[in-house]
Amino acid sequence: MPNKISTQDVRRANRALVLRHLRLNHPTSRIDLGAMTGLSPATVTSVVGELLAEGTIAETGFRSSAGGRPRTLLEPRPESAYVLGCDISEHELTTALFDFTLQQLDSRSYTFPERQLDLATATTVIANQVRELIGTLSETGNRVLGLGIGVPGMVEEPAVPEGDSLIHAELIGWRDVSLSGLSAELGLPVFVDNGAKTTTLAEAWCGEARGVEHAILVLIGDGVGAGVITNGRLYRGATSSAGEWGHTKIDLSGRPCRCGSRGCVETVLGASGVLHAWPGQAEVWKGREPEGVASLLAAFDAGDEAAVTVVTELIDHLGLALSGLVNLYNPQKIILGGWLGQMIALRFLGDVREATLRHSLPQPGRQAVVERSLLGSRGPALGAAILPIERYIEFGLSHPLTSS
Numbered sequence: 001m002p003n004k005i006s007t008q009d010v011r012r013a014n015r016a017l018v019l020r021h022l023r024l025n026h027p028t029s030r031i032d033l034g035a036m037t038g039l040s041p042a043t044v045t046s047v048v049g050e051l052l053a054e055g056t057i058a059e060t061g062f063r064s065s066a067g068g069r070p071r072t073l074l075e076p077r078p079e080s081a082y083v084l085g086c087d088i089s090e091h092e093l094t095t096a097l098f099d100f101t102l103q104q105l106d107s108r109s110y111t112f113p114e115r116q117l118d119l120a121t122a123t124t125v126i127a128n129q130v131r132e133l134i135g136t137l138s139e140t141g142n143r144v145l146g147l148g149i150g151v152p153g154m155v156e157e158p159a160v161p162e163g164d165s166l167i168h169a170e171l172i173g174w175r176d177v178s179l180s181g182l183s184a185e186l187g188l189p190v191f192v193d194n195g196a197k198t199t200t201l202a203e204a205w206c207g208e209a210r211g212v213e214h215a216i217l218v219l220i221g222d223g224v225g226a227g228v229i230t231n232g233r234l235y236r237g238a239t240s241s242a243g244e245w246g247h248t249k250i251d252l253s254g255r256p257c258r259c260g261s262r263g264c265v266e267t268v269l270g271a272s273g274v275l276h277a278w279p280g281q282a283e284v285w286k287g288r289e290p291e292g293v294a295s296l297l298a299a300f301d302a303g304d305e306a307a308v309t310v311v312t313e314l315i316d317h318l319g320l321a322l323s324g325l326v327n328l329y330n331p332q333k334i335i336l337g338g339w340l341g342q343m344i345a346l347r348f349l350g351d352v353r354e355a356t357l358r359h360s361l362p363q364p365g366r367q368a369v370v371e372r373s374l375l376g377s378r379g380p381a382l383g384a385a386i387l388p389i390e391r392y393i394e395f396g397l398s399h400p401l402t403s404s
């Protein structure tokens with residue numbers, strides 16, 4: 001027998017619908033909200049009344065309407081709640097504080113060498129950064145919705161609802177670890193997800209994928225990953241590992257990969273793979289890959305024959321790997337992000353578009369526009385901060401928290 005839907009469920013769904021529209025389109029009026037959501041005027045009035053009473057939104061002025069009474073405008077209140085987003089990347093751990101409209105207020109960063117960050121250090125650093133950032137809020141009694149964390153690896157959902165999410169992040173030496181202890185330590189809800197997925201959320205909410213129904217964010221650094229948006233929603237797959245594009249194979253006899261296989265996309269497009277293709281250079285730049293790639297591009301500009309070959313083949317392989325995504329998902333937009341993805345897109349976007357089109361099926365190839373991420377390094381922490389906001393929009397203040 002299907003589960004009975006309660007009045008409370010309907011109210012919660014209506015509230016989420018109104019909040020989702022208000023997030024994307026504001027300022028707006030009650031009448032426009034009704035037209036956009038399909039909810040009745042009475043329901044819109046009721047939900048808006050509830051959101052005004054809890055301080056989540058505010059009336060911020062009037063808009064004249066043709067022949068009718070001026071319409072009261074509604075907007076989310078930035079100071080109605082705060083969220084924290086933490087990004088653990090290959091070399092850095094950054095936590096940022098945002099208001100309810102996702103304006104970044106402050107951030108703290110911790111750099112670690114050689115992609116090695118032990119769990120105890122990470123936990124201590126994150127807890128200290130969060131306490132410091134909450135301490136920068138000028139008033140006390142603020143509503144803090146929670147902390148989102150993006151990690152450079154897979155996050156396995158708990159087998160039972162009250163269980164811990166397990167993190168597998170080979171890139172920084174984490175195998176089957178959990179960050180759930182942070183929640184009790186900080187007294188905040190903590191949400192953990194794969195960094196490519198959180199950064200994709202940032203693109204969907206605030207970046208190049210905003211309002212795009214079918215988009216893919218490709219992140220290229222030392223690691224390589226992707227986040228897929230289909231029908232306006234992040235695609236997760238059966239156990240949330242979808243988007244591990246970096247470990248699809250493009251060379252059966254290719255170099256070994258950190259995942260245990262060989263010839264993965266990451267071994268060709270990841271920074272270490274790129275530098276490995278540059279004769280005699282891989283060891284020189286080990287642990288300093290961004291400098292190594294900058295040096296490669298300088299050699300390319302100087303017309304160095306080996307560097308020209310490496311860069312030309314990199315662009316061709318990137319087009320080849322992207323064509324797999326084009327043919328599988330038929331996206332409207334592919335966004336290049338990650339530090340290396342940004343470097344390539346800044347210099348060679350036209351060449352990447354051409355190579356992608358050349359390797360794709362013609363029809364989906366022509367539809368897919370390849371762009372550069374404009375969020376840049378702000379994306380990952382921003383995307384992590386969206387995790388608690390998403391939860392709040394869907395479920396409301398089931399766990400109200402205030403800073404002291």
Ligand SMILES: [Zn+2]
Pocket residue numbers: 246247248257258259260261262264266
């Ligand atoms: Zn691999």
